[in-house]
Amino acid sequence: MTMNRILLLFLLLLSFGASSQAQDDQDAFYIRKIYDNTLTNGKCYDWLQYLTRHIGGRLAGSPQAAAAVEYTKQLMKRMELDTVWLQPVMVPHWERGEPEQVRIVNSPKMGTVPLNALALGNSVGTGPMGRTAEVVEVKSLDALDSLGEQLRGKIVFFNAPMDPTELNTFAAYGKAAGQRVYGASRASRYGAVGALVRSLTTRIDDIPHTGVTVYQDGVEPIPALAISTKDAELLSRLLKEEPVQVFIRNTSHILPDKLSYNVIGEIKGSEQPDELILVGGHLDSWDVGTGAHDDGSGCVHALEVMHQIKQLGYQPKRTIRCVMFMNEENGLRGGRAYWKASNEAGEYHLAAIESDRGGFSPRGFTADGHEEVFSKKFKQVLKWLPLLEPYDLRFEKGGSGADISGLRSQKGLLFGLKPDSQRYFDYHHTPIDAPDVVNKRELELGAAAMMSLVYLLDKYGTE
Amino acid sequence: MTMNRILLLFLLLLSFGASSQAQDDQDAFYIRKIYDNTLTNGKCYDWLQYLTRHIGGRLAGSPQAAAAVEYTKQLMKRMELDTVWLQPVMVPHWERGEPEQVRIVNSPKMGTVPLNALALGNSVGTGPMGRTAEVVEVKSLDALDSLGEQLRGKIVFFNAPMDPTELNTFAAYGKAAGQRVYGASRASRYGAVGALVRSLTTRIDDIPHTGVTVYQDGVEPIPALAISTKDAELLSRLLKEEPVQVFIRNTSHILPDKLSYNVIGEIKGSEQPDELILVGGHLDSWDVGTGAHDDGSGCVHALEVMHQIKQLGYQPKRTIRCVMFMNEENGLRGGRAYWKASNEAGEYHLAAIESDRGGFSPRGFTADGHEEVFSKKFKQVLKWLPLLEPYDLRFEKGGSGADISGLRSQKGLLFGLKPDSQRYFDYHHTPIDAPDVVNKRELELGAAAMMSLVYLLDKYGTE
Numbered sequence: 001m002t003m004n005r006i007l008l009l010f011l012l013l014l015s016f017g018a019s020s021q022a023q024d025d026q027d028a029f030y031i032r033k034i035y036d037n038t039l040t041n042g043k044c045y046d047w048l049q050y051l052t053r054h055i056g057g058r059l060a061g062s063p064q065a066a067a068a069v070e071y072t073k074q075l076m077k078r079m080e081l082d083t084v085w086l087q088p089v090m091v092p093h094w095e096r097g098e099p100e101q102v103r104i105v106n107s108p109k110m111g112t113v114p115l116n117a118l119a120l121g122n123s124v125g126t127g128p129m130g131r132t133a134e135v136v137e138v139k140s141l142d143a144l145d146s147l148g149e150q151l152r153g154k155i156v157f158f159n160a161p162m163d164p165t166e167l168n169t170f171a172a173y174g175k176a177a178g179q180r181v182y183g184a185s186r187a188s189r190y191g192a193v194g195a196l197v198r199s200l201t202t203r204i205d206d207i208p209h210t211g212v213t214v215y216q217d218g219v220e221p222i223p224a225l226a227i228s229t230k231d232a233e234l235l236s237r238l239l240k241e242e243p244v245q246v247f248i249r250n251t252s253h254i255l256p257d258k259l260s261y262n263v264i265g266e267i268k269g270s271e272q273p274d275e276l277i278l279v280g281g282h283l284d285s286w287d288v289g290t291g292a293h294d295d296g297s298g299c300v301h302a303l304e305v306m307h308q309i310k311q312l313g314y315q316p317k318r319t320i321r322c323v324m325f326m327n328e329e330n331g332l333r334g335g336r337a338y339w340k341a342s343n344e345a346g347e348y349h350l351a352a353i354e355s356d357r358g359g360f361s362p363r364g365f366t367a368d369g370h371e372e373v374f375s376k377k378f379k380q381v382l383k384w385l386p387l388l389e390p391y392d393l394r395f396e397k398g399g400s401g402a403d404i405s406g407l408r409s410q411k412g413l414l415f416g417l418k419p420d421s422q423r424y425f426d427y428h429h430t431p432i433d434a435p436d437v438v439n440k441r442e443l444e445l446g447a448a449a450m451m452s453l454v455y456l457l458d459k460y461g462t463e
Numbered sequence: 464m465t466m467n468r469i470l471l472l473f474l475l476l477l478s479f480g481a482s483s484q485a486q487d488d489q490d491a492f493y494i495r496k497i498y499d500n501t502l503t504n505g506k507c508y509d510w511l512q513y514l515t516r517h518i519g520g521r522l523a524g525s526p527q528a529a530a531a532v533e534y535t536k537q538l539m540k541r542m543e544l545d546t547v548w549l550q551p552v553m554v555p556h557w558e559r560g561e562p563e564q565v566r567i568v569n570s571p572k573m574g575t576v577p578l579n580a581l582a583l584g585n586s587v588g589t590g591p592m593g594r595t596a597e598v599v600e601v602k603s604l605d606a607l608d609s610l611g612e613q614l615r616g617k618i619v620f621f622n623a624p625m626d627p628t629e630l631n632t633f634a635a636y637g638k639a640a641g642q643r644v645y646g647a648s649r650a651s652r653y654g655a656v657g658a659l660v661r662s663l664t665t666r667i668d669d670i671p672h673t674g675v676t677v678y679q680d681g682v683e684p685i686p687a688l689a690i691s692t693k694d695a696e697l698l699s700r701l702l703k704e705e706p707v708q709v710f711i712r713n714t715s716h717i718l719p720d721k722l723s724y725n726v727i728g729e730i731k732g733s734e735q736p737d738e739l740i741l742v743g744g745h746l747d748s749w750d751v752g753t754g755a756h757d758d759g760s761g762c763v764h765a766l767e768v769m770h771q772i773k774q775l776g777y778q779p780k781r782t783i784r785c786v787m788f789m790n791e792e793n794g795l796r797g798g799r800a801y802w803k804a805s806n807e808a809g810e811y812h813l814a815a816i817e818s819d820r821g822g823f824s825p826r827g828f829t830a831d832g833h834e835e836v837f838s839k840k841f842k843q844v845l846k847w848l849p850l851l852e853p854y855d856l857r858f859e860k861g862g863s864g865a866d867i868s869g870l871r872s873q874k875g876l877l878f879g880l881k882p883d884s885q886r887y888f889d890y891h892h893t894p895i896d897a898p899d900v901v902n903k904r905e906l907e908l909g910a911a912a913m914m915s916l917v918y919l920l921d922k923y924g925t926e
Contacts, residue, residue: 035628035630036628039627039628040627040628164502164503164904165498165499165502165503167498167853167854167855167908202904203903361824361883361885363855390630391630392630392826420824420883422824422902422904422905422908423902423904423905426902439885439886439889440666441627441665441885441886442885442886445630445885
């Protein structure tokens with residue numbers, strides 16, 4: 001190599017370095033702009049107020065779910081996205097019926113004691129007369145199996161608490177949720193006539209937490225209800241002293257499947273329109289409360305991303321698609337329909353970001369993907385960390401979101417927005433998951449975090 | 464060197480490596496234990512309930528402040544700390560008087576409009592008849608100076624908003640607080656007869672935020688009141704259209720200084736008792752609200768550290784001292800008395816940690832110290848990061864806490880617990896800084912974070 005060539009190479013390297021620095025500065029500047037605009041002109045909080053205060057709880061199949069479909073479709077149209085459409089999906093239609101009754105009866109020590117209860121989602125009812133049976137407490141599904149035939153005619157009381165020492169409350173939830181999802185069905189195999197489940201929260205209070213229960217095929221469905229943690233502790237104490245009979249009554253019932261929709265809007269990419277970047281949340285919520293954190297916040301996070309793209313005049317190279325998934329809570333039919341259609345159409349989601357962990361102060365993103373490509377792509381993403389760390393954002397490996405999990409085979413990256421998790425399970429699936437427990441700034445910061453990641457994914461891709 | 468010696472050296476190095484790894488494991492184990500115990504047996508939330516629900520707002524000189532002194536002294540005694548004592552301190556005694564009245568009067572467009580207002584701490588009153596004057600709006604103290612004599616006879620309206628785009632809300636507060644602290648005094652120099660100050664929060668709502676105002680020596684004190692951000696925006700809009708007269712009335716007044724106390728308890732160190740590690744918060748709060756975040760949370764954080772030391776049977780090498788400072792809000796007399804006495808006695812605070820940024824989910828610590836030693840000692844502390852990162856804790860350079868700032872000359876390290884700051888200024892110095900806005904888990908995590916840092920400081924020192 002001649003000296004001239006060496007000099008040339010040196011200058012070339014220098015200019016690469018300089019241009020990469022300029023690139024970083026430009027990106028830092030743009031992300032600052034995203035945050036500034038979201039914190040001053042964001043609309044997500046107003047939309048959340050509408051969804052929660054004017055529409056309310058949005059269980060799949062309910063009039064409120066239909067209203068939420070119409071509302072978010074109108075929002076997307078008003079934002080003048082390139083295309084807005086509804087994706088039809090048949091959803092389970094479960095109704096809670098009359099207020100639940102659960103009480104300890106004929107206790108020699110305490111007489112009759114009403115317990116705070118909510119039927120679990122998809123639970124069958126007891127019939128109008130309710131039923132009374134002796135209670136058997138278990139701390140795990142395995143313990144249930146070991147009791148076997150002793151459960152015949154009994155109401156099984158699943159009382160495994162959520163571990164308060166687990167810093168990541170979602171991990172604690174994951175460990176304890178099996179009893180709620182599978183407990184009733186498994187108890188029924190042994191002839192049990194009902195299931196009571198300790199509410200999934202680390203708080204000790206009077207608020208029952210609902211959530212889905214799943215009956216396995218071929219098992220006689222039995223009524224399943226959650227009771228508050230305080231009542232679970234009371235019941236457990238009493239059971240240590242005497243046999244306990246409980247009366248349960250709920251009139252929940254499943255109606256025929258109903259037609260509903262995922263709401264989808266997109267902005268076409270100018271250079272690689274076939275590479276999709278999805279942002280989404282689920283539009284349905286439980287009927288108790290108004291789904292402010294779960295998942296009204298996630299929906300308006302995703303909508304705000306589209307709003308910011310429009311407000312900032314950002315021209316995406318890839319196609320940005322916003323999806324309001326239907327029926328995450330008690331069927332996941334929206335998610336399944338979406339990814340089935342997408343996979344069949346041969347679509348490629350370069351990335352999908354779901355927000356379904358509440359509207360709290362964001363701390364980063366979990367990332368997941370197909371094992372063949374994940375490590376390489378995740379490394380690419382980690383290079384953006386210096387741009388996101390000033391906003392307290394980090395990346396970690398971990399599950400993304402139920403609604404996008406079926407996109408894995410497309411070999412793009414799957415992200416979940418990760419807000420601070422400490423308060424989430426105070427409100428999760430309860431009457432108090434209501435607009436006053438979502439903070440405007442925290443919500444806006446979540447949207448800005450998602451938009452910042454969308455910006456980087458769109459600009460640089462993941463190769 | 465013979466082969467034997469080389470081998471010996473090699474083995475020695477190996478054992479150092481192994482022992483340092485074992486040390487790390489031991490520390491990780493102990494910190495896990497601190498978190499487990501605080502999250503399951505912590506008392507800080509109960510104490511905060513007592514302080515806020517049963518005692519209430521604790522302005523220096525008030526009966527509630529005296530009750531808080533007695534309560535926390537009793538708590539320390541019951542914990543069987545080695546020594547518990549009261550450090551006398553004369554504090555200003557300001558009383559708010561009757562509910563404030565502030566209203567726009569005789570507006571051609573709007574007639575009479577009441578505004579949500581609170582007298583600023585230490586403000587003089589208007590006299591029983593109140594006063595009415597024309598309002599002049601300014602956006603900064605500099606703008607005030609440029610108006611000069613035009614302010615004679617006027618009520619100056621300081622309307623600089625807290626910057627919502629600043630992620631660190633304390634930084635935004637710092638930039639905007641000058642108008643509240645110095646505005647009235649500076650306006651008085653030009654003959655103004657009153658001051659209205661926009662509340663220091665990024666929220667747009669009806670809640671006025673009080674806080675201290677300071678009159679410079681030789682200046683005629685004029686009444687100073689905060690109005691809510693919504694009312695500030697209304698007033699500002701109206702001023703763009705017409706001259707506005709405002710009536711203000713407050714009967715606040717300063718009484719003679721009163722005797723109060725810092726409450727101090729300590730556990731003697733077994734090896735280096737003269738090296739002090741301080742944990743603290745300030746016991747006084749504003750009279751409106753009950754000082755749940757500011758600074759009830761900080762007080763119970765510090766008390767929980769002592770409680771955890773006792774519960775875990777931890778034997779500190781250094782002396783751990785817990786201080787409940789009096790009168791941070793409107794005088795800092797407790798802090799001043801403490802550090803004056805400490806400096807005069809030649810004490811050495813190896814470290815002091817104040818918690819005075821609320822009871823939110825902790826994100827780490829700010830650290831500060833004397834310039835001669837800070838860099839070196841901070842480097843030592845940063846080595847502990849791998850032990851604290853699993854708990855989402857980080858260190859950054861930055862101010863520690865007002866009450867411990869005067870210990871800098873002792874050349875130890877000064878820390879401030881740094882919780883998530885997004886919600887703090889929603890509640891700060893308002894009637895809604897009440898127990899229901901503090902979350903039990905988040906509070907406990909703050910205490911566990913402080914105790915973990917105390918453990919490392921005590922075990923390793925900072926040299």
